[in-house]
Amino acid sequence: MPARLVVNNLQSYFFTRNGLLKAVDDVSFSINPGETLALVGESGCGKSMTALSLLRLLPEPGKIVGGEILLDNHNLLRLPEVEMRRIRGNDIAMIFQEPMTSLNPVLRIGDQIAEVLILHKGLPAKDALCEADSLLQQVGISDTGRRLQEYPHQLSGGQRQRVMIAMALACDPKLLIADEPTTALDVTIQAQIMDLLLDLKQQRQMATLLISHDLGVVAGNAENIAVMYAGQIVESGPVATIFAEPLHPYTQGLLNCVPRLDRKQSLPTIKGQVPDLKKQHDGCLFIERCPCPCAPCGSEVPQLQEIKPGHRVRCWRY
Numbered sequence: 001m002p003a004r005l006v007v008n009n010l011q012s013y014f015f016t017r018n019g020l021l022k023a024v025d026d027v028s029f030s031i032n033p034g035e036t037l038a039l040v041g042e043s044g045c046g047k048s049m050t051a052l053s054l055l056r057l058l059p060e061p062g063k064i065v066g067g068e069i070l071l072d073n074h075n076l077l078r079l080p081e082v083e084m085r086r087i088r089g090n091d092i093a094m095i096f097q098e099p100m101t102s103l104n105p106v107l108r109i110g111d112q113i114a115e116v117l118i119l120h121k122g123l124p125a126k127d128a129l130c131e132a133d134s135l136l137q138q139v140g141i142s143d144t145g146r147r148l149q150e151y152p153h154q155l156s157g158g159q160r161q162r163v164m165i166a167m168a169l170a171c172d173p174k175l176l177i178a179d180e181p182t183t184a185l186d187v188t189i190q191a192q193i194m195d196l197l198l199d200l201k202q203q204r205q206m207a208t209l210l211i212s213h214d215l216g217v218v219a220g221n222a223e224n225i226a227v228m229y230a231g232q233i234v235e236s237g238p239v240a241t242i243f244a245e246p247l248h249p250y251t252q253g254l255l256n257c258v259p260r261l262d263r264k265q266s267l268p269t270i271k272g273q274v275p276d277l278k279k280q281h282d283g284c285l286f287i288e289r290c291p292c293p294c295a296p297c298g299s300e301v302p303q304l305q306e307i308k309p310g311h312r313v314r315c316w317r318y
């Protein structure tokens with residue numbers, strides 16, 4: 001099965017007044033149809049900028065300066081902007097942490113979903129409303145007739161996220177990007193939304209890029225994990241492998257932060273913070289927080305290396 005999305009050596013930099021900031025630095029991954037890749041890491045490590053790069057929607061003064069993004073073997077970075085506009089919303093859909101910021105507060109739910117269908121699928125208005133109703137049912141919203149007439153503020157946070165998912169699904173995307181889709185929600189609602197995403201992915205054979213700062217959230221919901229630190233992938237592999245045999249000290253630290261029933265004491269945190277991405281770094285970007293740095297770590301940047309089939313790590317210890 002050919003991969004749906006292949007990202008090779010992606011580099012996205014911010015050309016700020018205070019200097020060059022390498023938000024995404026040599027990132028590579030791939031996702032198959034019907035599979036989910038979880039991109040995890042602390043806040044500020046480049047997850048959202050990776051996602052926005054895929055849509056070619058980096059905020060100013062950001063630019064993609066290198067690499068390729070292949071969707072079904074077509075390099076998105078070579079497409080003219082008009083073609084790219086067709087890809088957004090048709091082939092790639094994205095949902096965000098706070099649905100309220102993406103929903104229009106003065107438009108009824110039904111009209112917002114219908115608008116997407118009219119614009120991207122060319123449906124007549126009446127059919128679009130019918131389809132909107134069906135989409136709301138598919139994302140587990142009850143009493144859809146009434147919901148279609150309501151405004152975003154009349155819905156709960158979880159329902160709003162379901163509406164966002166319905167809008168994302170409206171065009172049957174090949175790739176769904178979910179950027180911290182449940183971070184703003186209560187834990188029980190969080191689990192329901194994750195279950196919904198899992199169901200939809202299986203039914204529709206979408207490839208999903210699931211972004212989260214929380215390894216616990218992604219555990220049961222992804223086939224593969226890529227751990228990101230300071231703009232780079234430091235470890236990647238199948239979920240079971242990463243959980244059973246984390247190699248990078250940063251991954252080990254993240255896993256220690258996941259709550260477990262068999263561990264009563266308070267959760268440890270990873271000491272220190274993400275390095276300043278504007279500074280020039282000669283060695284490993286994790287060195288200042290690493291519990292076990294060794295000789296080359298301060299002077300040479302480690303490369304991402306395949307240790308076992310499918311399991312890659314960027315660390316001098318291996």
Ligand SMILES: Nc1ncnc2c1ncn2[C@@H]1O[C@H](COP(=O)(O)OP(=O)(O)O)[C@@H](O)[C@H]1O
Binds near residue numbers: 048
């Ligand atoms: N508009 C911007 N201008 C300059 N730097 C930015 C901008 N947006 C994001 N960044 C920087 O890019 C880096 C990665 O950010 P981001 O991808 O949002 O992190 P994450 O999603 O993992 O929390 C951060 O260092 C952030 O400060």
Ligand SMILES: [Mg+2]
Binds near residue numbers: 049
């Ligand atoms: Mg983010």
